[in-house]
Amino acid sequence: MASELTIRFKEAYDYLLSMGEVTGYKDFATKIGISTSMITEIFKGRSNVGATALQNIVLIFKIDGNWLLAGIGEITQNNAAEQLNSPSEAKKVLLNTQKDESILYKIYKEKDEEVGNLKEYIGRLKAYIEFLENKKQKEEIE
The missing domain is CATH 1.20.5 (Single alpha-helices involved in coiled-coils or other helix-helix interfaces)
Incomplete structure (x- = not known):
């Protein structure tokens, strides 16, 4: 069974795909700094999401870190402009x-x-x- 963090990671990917921010696994992996095979391993539940990938999702795509890590709040940052210049x-x-x-x-x-x-x-x-x-x-x- 996938962890809550992995489930939210997948949800973030689906959201970004639906918004046109990424075009697929390869594009997503490249943008967050991990390999395509690691994305596959995470999605299949054989690997955990690393800190670098999580950090980059928050920083690059403005996914809310509280939501991604703990399931608190909404998927997107409401105050993204304040968090990053x-x-x-x-x-x-x-x-x-x-x-x-x-x-x-x-x-x-x-x-x-x-x-x-x-x-x-x-x-x-x-x-x-x-x-x-x-x-x-x-x-x-x-």
Whole structure:
């Protein structure tokens, strides 16, 4: 069974589709910064909606965040002009979010490489310890 958040996510998509704000799954996914396959997974109930997608729905399409997250109020923001100065502001937030994600990806990749290097180093240390143990055993036998 789909979560309430997933149900509202689908309702937001249907609303945006009916208003001509999006033309389909691919367009919707692109505009909110996730893959088309992720949209499919969410709609089938196999994945949860991520924070970035939710944030971008609110910022780009002016879907009310209280409604989207908690089911409180109406689907659209009544005070959208007060919440964002202009559509370009929403685009700036989206770009910053994507930039932050790419920074996080770079950090993750660097850490992943560091872990790989450490594993390699540990492997060499284990081999050296084994060599020393074998050398010690040979010396004890002689």
